[in-house]
Amino acid sequence: MAVIKKVGVIGAGQMGNGIAHVAALAGFDVVLNDVSADRLKSGMATINGNLSRQVAKQVISEGAKAKAIGRITLTGTLDDLADCDLVIETAVEKEEVKRKIFHDLCAILKPEALIASDTSSISITRLASTTDRPERFIGIHFMNPVPLMELVELIRGIATDDSTFEAAKEFVAKLGKQVAVSEDFPAFIVNRILMPMINEAIYTLYEGVGNVEAIDAAMKLGAHHPMGPLELADFIGLDTCLSIMQVLHEGLADSKYRPCPLLVKYVEAGWLGRKTQRGFYDYRGPKPVPTR
Ligand SMILES: NC(=O)c1ccc[n+]([C@@H]2O[C@H](COP(=O)([O-])OP(=O)(O)OC[C@H]3O[C@@H](n4cnc5c(N)ncnc54)[C@H](O)[C@@H]3O)[C@@H](O)[C@H]2O)c1
Numbered sequence: 565m566a567v568i569k570k571v572g573v574i575g576a577g578q579m580g581n582g583i584a585h586v587a588a589l590a591g592f593d594v595v596l597n598d599v600s601a602d603r604l605k606s607g608m609a610t611i612n613g614n615l616s617r618q619v620a621k622q623v624i625s626e627g628a629k630a631k632a633i634g635r636i637t638l639t640g641t642l643d644d645l646a647d648c649d650l651v652i653e654t655a656v657e658k659e660e661v662k663r664k665i666f667h668d669l670c671a672i673l674k675p676e677a678l679i680a681s682d683t684s685s686i687s688i689t690r691l692a693s694t695t696d697r698p699e700r701f702i703g704i705h706f707m708n709p710v711p712l713m714e715l716v717e718l719i720r721g722i723a724t725d726d727s728t729f730e731a732a733k734e735f736v737a738k739l740g741k742q743v744a745v746s747e748d749f750p751a752f753i754v755n756r757i758l759m760p761m762i763n764e765a766i767y768t769l770y771e772g773v774g775n776v777e778a779i780d781a782a783m784k785l786g787a788h789h790p791m792g793p794l795e796l797a798d799f800i801g802l803d804t805c806l807s808i809m810q811v812l813h814e815g816l817a818d819s820k821y822r823p824c825p826l827l828v829k830y831v832e833a834g835w836l837g838r839k840t841q842r843g844f845y846d847y848r849g850p851k852p853v854p855t856r
Pocket residue numbers: 574575576577578579580597598599600603654655656657658661665682683684685705706707708799800801804839
């Protein structure tokens with residue numbers, strides 16, 4: 565079984581910085597890559613802030629924070645990931661972007677290294693087939709926010725071999741997370757169940773059954789969800805929500821998964837939720853205000 569010591573993370577967005585955070589804290593050397601220098605900078609600032617919060621809550625020591633920060637290297641080029649033992653891709657949820665990343669990565673990554681994708685919905689088998697090592701390719705699907713959420717879904721592609729699966733399982737255990745094994749079907753387990761609920765909440769808004777506040781209050785107080793579905797959609801990112809619904813719709817060819825036109829409209833406007841300061845809520849003021 566592969567020994568994992570050095571981990572590459574491609575994409576320094578909300579998932580990438582979370583994965584780099586938990587991996588560094590667990591003692592792995594981490595190389596964090598992004599095409600955007602700004603995202604690398606803001607990703608590292610987020611890691612720093614989140615580690616400080618853990619220190620303040622006495623979850624970790626100041627020394628553990630300093631060690632974790634010291635284990636993370638930032639890079640704008642994939643070449644610096646060449647000697648990683650495991651590379652986790654967590655760039656945007658667009659298949660053509662991921663395919664191009666794997667194409668470029670395979671050209672430089674040592675042959676024995678494992679590759680994982682944190683995709684929320686795209687077929688692991690299909691992504692694996694674009695690489696030179698489908699047997700050493702696996703889905704490691706983290707939950708957001710990574711430092712807080714206990715679960716990781718592990719998804720084997722058709723060609724993933726046992727030693728890759730075992731190495732991924734051991735890696736996730738070292739991060740202190742629990743594993744749920746999912747078969748390789750669109751959106752796996754969590755998003756297969758969660759995303760149609762969020763999409764239905766957006767239909768409920770679109771059809772005027774309730775406004776943003778009523779829908780979120782209904783599910784928080786009436787179903788004891790910690791966040792309302794529209795608040796949660798903003799947290800996940802509306803572009804990611806739309807991509808997952810499209811994968812479900814196309815992959816399962818069932819009209820019950822059709823993305824709500826209102827979700828499409830928000831994404832077309834560039835109102836992607838918290839990360840762009842506007843989605844179903846406007847986050848630019850002191851407190852979030854519903855946009856409808
Ligand atoms: N948001 C969630 O709740 C969630 C949960 C689990 C998994 N995911 C998955 O994680 C992935 C990332 O989602 P996110 O929410 O972090 O998105 P995000 O928009 O916050 O970050 C994506 C990052 O990828 C970078 N990027 C784009 N193209 C790149 C390339 N070619 N090389 C390197 N970096 C590149 C962008 O600059 C950006 O920083 C997606 O596949 C998504 O489905 C998201």
